[in-house]
Amino acid sequence: MTGYNVAVVGATGAVGTRMIEMLAQSTLPLGEVKLLASARSAGQTRQFKGQDLVIEELVPESFEGVDIALFSAGGGISKKFAPEAVKRGAVVVDNTSAFRMDPEVPLVVPEVNSEALKAHKGIIANPNCSTIQMMVALEPIRQVAGLKRIIVSTYQAVSGAGAKAMAELKRESQAYLSGTPVADLQPEILPCGGDKKHYPIAFNALPQIDVFAEEDYTYEEWKMINETRKIMEDDTIKVAATCVRIPVFAGHSESVYIETEKVIPVSAVKELLAKAPGVVLEDDPSQQIYPQALNSVGKKETFVGRLRRDLDVAEGLHMWVVSDNLLKGAAWNSVQIAETLHELDLVRVP
């Protein structure tokens, strides 16, 4: 073969931009790369391996001849156009929440459950950013010691809410530092573009990501609960999440508490994680070494540190998990799924 024709849907967004970068670095044999977006962005160009690619307007016919379509243009676009892509023979890797909990759709973190790809029917879902990095960190521990329970509190970057949210953090921060009163910061997007009220994120912490849903958990919190169980194929894992947006541009951090089935010493966990795929262990309190959001930017790995035993519960472990939410949390995981589909010879609609 000469290579796969790949389409990027949502090529101008925060994630789409990174998808193009990740594709350029990928080992995936590439044929034609096609950048798709709304009519508004059509005609703009983006660099790809030294070439200028012209962005085309997304229409159903865009997928003629496409082998792999990477979607990151919002759930509505995925729901409408992913079936059109599949109908035309393209395998879809979808970075929205549109199909994640569909029992027919594999939800994949390649380090954890690439086997699930074998059952794909044309669409593969990329999990939520905050879920992915937690799965990469916990799977090596689960394999050895089992996993009964997760309690996670997140420290999520604004880039997870898109390029406009990043611009909002920048604008508000500049205004605040120039003396603008908090009441005059005029937030328009965060905590959630689709919700009624908006609050400043600059120098603040907002315990709302996505809209509120059942039991007064946010949809983001439900994603972490439900997606964890689906990816780990274990509905008995107890998962509780509190998802919080903080004034960081990129890089999600997570304070994660787990209880394993079997007691495992911290030293053994460190050994496991030091050699685990996709994980970088950054953990040396004597040298103040621990993962930091700013250091994770632009990197594909998930960084784990602050590993320590719970002082009261023998099976309890605490840790700090950080990753670039636009890369492993979105663009890189999507391209990595495409690479894995290629390795397993699954780039075809069954």
Added chain:
Amino acid sequence: MTGYNVAVVGATGAVGTRMIEMLAQSTLPLGEVKLLASARSAGQTRQFKGQDLVIEELVPESFEGVDIALFSAGGGISKKFAPEAVKRGAVVVDNTSAFRMDPEVPLVVPEVNSEALKAHKGIIANPNCSTIQMMVALEPIRQVAGLKRIIVSTYQAVSGAGAKAMAELKRESQAYLSGTPVADLQPEILPCGGDKKHYPIAFNALPQIDVFAEEDYTYEEWKMINETRKIMEDDTIKVAATCVRIPVFAGHSESVYIETEKVIPVSAVKELLAKAPGVVLEDDPSQQIYPQALNSVGKKETFVGRLRRDLDVAEGLHMWVVSDNLLKGAAWNSVQIAETLHELDLVRVP
């Protein structure tokens, strides 16, 4: 009586400045107010109820004729000068960690354990900021349903590290927004002025507050564990803490998970907290109402929201707890202790 002579030790610091404000708003009958600081600051003036007070250099003799001394100038100063104040008949309310775990010294949050003041021998300790607000939120629940376990992840403001740390966040933020690369931000204070390495806090999250101690927990984390047990007078409460600094100037936020002895419905917890002393319940997901650090600034109360049951553990509850760390977490709690000492007629060294 005409009123108490009150000394503020560390009058020019982030907390000392707020102590002066809180004293001015206090119901405490006041005689003379004396502002004390290092020789470097002596001679400066500070406004107090429309008067200019001249800052004096702190020496042992400063406490002659003083009834109440509020200390917030670092643990070393407290260790050296608090006994000097007591020797001269002043009751000391100390905001440092110098005496907190001394079994002879009451550690007091007035809403929780003002009874402990009765045993004071001249020094009363003000708990750590992150502990205080958690105690205010949890005590009403504990009284009704008991408390077995706490797992807390904090989102702490830089003002907890003092005025210089606030200036550092401002300087780094401005530099970053002007295009300075992360590698050139030149952090000098955070995460911890007394530790070896310094990292940028602007647009970052640092999982280190204070230095590392036993079991790879930081000293800040140990404070939350040990102080909780001392204030609640129950060494059987399981406490685990992960303390994280985020780029917020003022207002600590906390993601708190608890397990009670008895199952208590969330609706009953909300009723309890709505009428609890020092608590403001801000909890209406349908209207996106929850506590926010920016909204807590300048307020004396502890704000609680995002209350919801754990989905797997019947005795489990999650919540979000926010308070101005310089007020309830420091200056206001200290002045409130002084007010309570007055109400209980305990302003004397036994």
